[in-house]
Amino acid sequence: MTTTLPAYDEVVARYEPVIGLETHVELGTNTKMFCGCPTDFGGEPNTRVCPVCLGLPGSLPVANKAAIEATIRIGLALNCSIAEWCRFARKNYFYPDMPKNFQISQYDEPLCVDGYLDVEVNGELVRIGIERVHLEEDTGKTLHVGGATGRIHGATESLVDYNRAGIPLVEIVTKPVPGTGALAPEVAKAYVAELRDVIRSLGVSDVRMEEGSLRCDVNTSLNLPGEEWGTRTETKNVNSLRSVERAVRSEILRQASVLDAGGRIFQETRHFQEDTGDTRPGRSKETATDYRYFPEPDLVPLAPDAVWVAELKAALPELPRLHRRRLQEQWGLSELDMQSVLNAGAVELIEQTIAAGATPAAARKWWLGELSRRANETGAELSDVGATPEQVAELQGLVDAGKLNDKLARTVLEGVVAGEGSPTEVMANRNLEVVSDTGALTAAVDEAIAANPGIADKIRSGKVAAAGALVGAVMKTTRGQADAKTVRELILERLSAQG
């Protein structure tokens, strides 16, 4: 079906979008939700499984205390009330991604309810209501085989790896968010980004969208001003912050074109297409999903101790939004400069580099300059670029001590990133230290003067600017390992002395 989509500005002038987001976060606990199997990403298939997460007869789940604590902390950071008493529930469905034929989740008694998260969009605060935060277990990974494409269509069999099955998964559901108008896509993106930062600041998950430890479904509906909210669609497969924004935008446009043509929006699951940026319908369902939830009989209820919850609340870290404001002030950055730090994902790295002894300006220079460029080239996250904040601070220390000039420092950094050791080690091993031995430097200067008598004469006659050529010659013989300023001073000194 190809229809011409109306212009976005024109659509949001006529329709009011309402959005809602469901986010799943894999917790970074050592072990799974209900058994002691490890949770590390990757691994050979079916090497992190046991009778509990395989649902073998006679096995019994026991809830992971660290996962409960992490979920309560997420709930508290999102200003939720923590349930005094709640239960897990069985969600029954027929699909082999869970070996038990059900998933342990929470249904009508979530652990955390009724909170909010303030997010900043274009300098304005938007309050996103949080409906619930609950705990469940992640599913296994299915690989469809037998077809030509590896996709489920045409496949004859599925191969299942249960390493991921049972990893604690927190689901965070917003209340419907009306009233954002044309900004709906940006609000959705800002919410997911802020939620990611909050969870990262709690240290309970690495929240990487590209590795699937943070996954997002986006609900969108449109209504005419003054009318009831429209039927919503749910868009899945939204795997990056940029995709969140694109998915909402494309769904607004699609729904508007359907409504404009006198059509109806059906409540359905759609899939975001990364390549085209639009959404496609998922499987059509003849009947509404029927999960037959009931209280999980193998797990006793949770009743978080009020004192414990109060302790967890008191120990929450500063909210990322407030933290960023404070840092911006401390570092003396403009709104724009701070934005570039944020966009590069460099806030914590710069903070840690400063903590390790560098000045804010120097820390920012390395992370946003050389290291950001490298990260872009290799497609790595800045935090995975190969240099640590401590190493960057050490590097800057060598520059400040006059042992490295800017050019040499960049070469040393290359070595550090390549895994050759600490800046000091790379400097020593590659013999990159600035030549500070005045004797050797003077010899190089004299050599350059002797080799360029014409230039030397010019300088003697007062044309000091000509010294640049001799500086270049000296830098060449010292393979860049001299401090240009010192060389220049030395040249002028020698020539006036000789003159």
Add this chain to the structure above:
Amino acid sequence: MAAISREEVAHLARLSRLAVTEEELDTFAGQLDVILQAVAQVGEVTAADIPPTSHSVPLTNVLRDDVVTPCLTPEEALSGAPDAEEQRFRVPRILDEDVAS
């Protein structure tokens, strides 16, 4: 009135992927109806001061520490599987069902 209809039994059978014949539907609907009616008698004695029970033991907060315990080997894990390939459980493809979460 019956506690469960023939249509509801058919629906549950479909959700559970049980191939139930028309004849069996009549049988099971009748049997389940007897069971449900018997269980419903409990409702007659419940009072407002008795909360619904989901667990027979009055325990809460049975939790374990976040400590890794040994896993099965892949061979052990797959030993009960009807079929395996590439160290994975091999099952017929399943379509038309929503995936959890």
